[in-house]
Amino acid sequence: MSRAFTREETNENAIAELGERPVSAHRNLGTPGGLAAIDNEIATLRSDLKAAEGEGDKTRIAVLARDLRYWLSRRETAELVPPEKGSEIVRFGMxxxxxxxxxxxxxxxxxxxxxxxxxxxxxxxxxxxxxxxxxxxxxxxxxxxxxxxxxxxxx
The missing domain is CATH 3.10.50.30 (Transcription elongation factor, GreA/GreB, C-terminal domain)
Structure with missing residues (x-):
């Protein structure tokens, strides 16, 4: 067996073992800036994924695709909570x-x-x-x- 074949096989195993990023069980609250940051992350990952696909880098594609799935899930479940102006008690966003x-x-x-x-x-x-x-x-x-x-x- 050639070394090139062994390296590719090891790479395939690493991709298979990558697994998904854990998602919090808590409500996915976010500020307007937080949701904008998620949107920016999604755009960056989509661009990076397209570039990796063009290069044929399977490991990078797997990592970027996993991260994109995570951020798309987080964006889908995000609840925008704008700060409550004038509140006299501690609230989200303050x-x-x-x-x-x-x-x-x-x-x-x-x-x-x-x-x-x-x-x-x-x-x-x-x-x-x-x-x-x-x-x-x-x-x-x-x-x-x-x-x-x-x-x-x-x-």
Whole structure:
């Protein structure tokens, strides 16, 4: 058996074992920006998939097709939840300013799972912090991982 045949066979096995991306069981809430980001991802994947098909790269085609199926599914199930302006309690899409008992401050925007990026100040609506904050107002406290945070601002 030639090495080329072995490499192709191994490649076929890798494609078969790729599997689907896991989809969250939670409601797929999103902000207008989050849904726009999904639309952009779908457009990019379609373009990349077309290019990969032209090149005949089976592994890349499999990965891109899997990712496209994931994002199409996420877009299909997405529920647009525009921020509620003027709300005095924590809701989806709001930015919450917090302070702990040691004076440490944090600021989080509560968004959908697909758009959450804690390094950029956004957390998922299903995160422990967001769940602890929902329905509370300025001056109220939320406890997460044994640490108490007071809500000091809402936007």
């Amino acid at each position: 930015t919450v300013s917090l302070e702990d008992e040691d004076g440490k401050q944090a600021r989080w925007r509560i968004v959908g799972e697909d758009e959450a990026d804690p390094s950029k100040g956004s957390i998922s609506h299903v995160s422990p912090m967001a769940r602890a904050l929902f329905g509370k107002g300025i001056g109220e406290a939320a406890v997460v991982n044994g640490r108490e945070w007071e809500i000091v601002g809402l936007e």
